[in-house]
Amino acid sequence: MNYFFVLLFVGLAAFFVAAGLGASRLLAPHNPGRVKNKIYECGEIPVGNAWVQFNVGYYLFGLLFLVFDVEAAFLYPWAVSFRKVGLAGFVEAGIFILILLIGLMYAWRKGALEWV
Numbered sequence: 001m002n003y004f005f006v007l008l009f010v011g012l013a014a015f016f017v018a019a020g021l022g023a024s025r026l027l028a029p030h031n032p033g034r035v036k037n038k039i040y041e042c043g044e045i046p047v048g049n050a051w052v053q054f055n056v057g058y059y060l061f062g063l064l065f066l067v068f069d070v071e072a073a074f075l076y077p078w079a080v081s082f083r084k085v086g087l088a089g090f091v092e093a094g095i096f097i098l099i100l101l102i103g104l105m106y107a108w109r110k111g112a113l114e115w116v
Helices: 002-027 056-080 082-110
Strands: none
Touching: 056 082
């Protein structure tokens, strides 16, 4: 019985998504043309090939941001229940932060944080 309501909400969510997409497909005007099919990028006229190779440093920088963003998400519940976890929780969080700092120093030494 507990899962009935979960399945009901998942079914209703799927129904509303499908109904919204179906209604949009049926009711929205569809008048493609030369101007509407033209590539649009922030009001600028596109110049050159769209397949440009980016520096891998941008991806490394983004991945490092993601790692430390997830770290903040993991540390928030720990901070909320700091008094309940006691000394063992404090030591575990310290080890977690130490491992992340070692990773940050490694990335810094390898030049992954250079924005060039």
